Amino acid sequence: MEVLPIEIKFSIIIAILLMVVIVVFLIFIIVLYYRRQMIFTKEERLKEMEHRTQLLQQEIDYRKKMQNEHDRVSHDLHDDLGSGITALKLQTQFIKQKTTDLNISQNIEELLQTCDELNVSMRQILWNLKVGDDELENVVQRTIQYTKSFFAKTNIEVHISKSQIGHDRISANTRRSLFLCLKEALNNVYRHSKCKNVEVKYSQLENILLIDVIDDGVGLINAEAKGNGLKNMEARMVALDGSFSILPSEKGLHLQMLVDLEEEYLK
Secondary structure, three states, X not given: OOXXXXXXXXXXXXXXXXXXXXXXXXXXXXXXXXXXXXXXXXXXXXXXXXXXXHHHHHHHHHHHHHHHHHHHHHHHHHHHHHHHHHHHHHHHHHHHHXXXXXXXXXXXXXXXXXXXXXXHXXXXXXXXXXOOOEXXXXXXXXXXXXXXXXXXXXXXXXXXXXXXXXXXXXXXXXXXXXXXXXXXXHHHHHHHXXXXXXXXXXXXXXXXXXXXXXXXXXXXXXXXXXXXXXXXXXXHHHHOXXXXXXXXXOOOOEEEEEEEHHHHHOO
């Protein structure tokens, strides 16, 4: 076997070494390129996250500003309208003390009652517009007060019952929707039921809140022909992932509103 000259062997070794060096260099370049790409990508992601954080902070600041403005307007309305109604009531009481005419005194007494009703209505509106969460017990008490006030000058007897109502937090959206549904239910009772008694029941089973409105009137003549009021109530409860049902009743109408407080609060 012919032996290669030393010069050729040396050249082959040098060539192999050069190829190894070139391969290592290329690997180094590729690794460096991908490393820089990774750093660039991370920097871009970081910039994007910083941008999103800034936008989120701006949104939070805007919402805080709007909430502060909302609170200011609510307080101004409460103070200005409240003081105005109080001044009107004082003036009316002063006039009542000066008159001796029984008919005028009776009209003045009705005006005084109207002032009280306006004051209650104003507080109810401001509460309904309140931003932020509330306690369930407080919401129930507010709706009970509204129910009693709503039927105060009617011939309908009101019966209120509540059981196992806790101190769960309830969102502003849920509070408002429940209140509007209850108002519509009571309005339907007054306008259409021709009843003598109405019962409003509040109950809670763990996270489930149930509100039942039951009257002893004429009931729903055509169960399939729901009016706009009932349809609106159903739509509001569905929007809360709750339910609105017309339950069987021996006499009158039985409406039930159901909402999962925890499920809606986490939305």
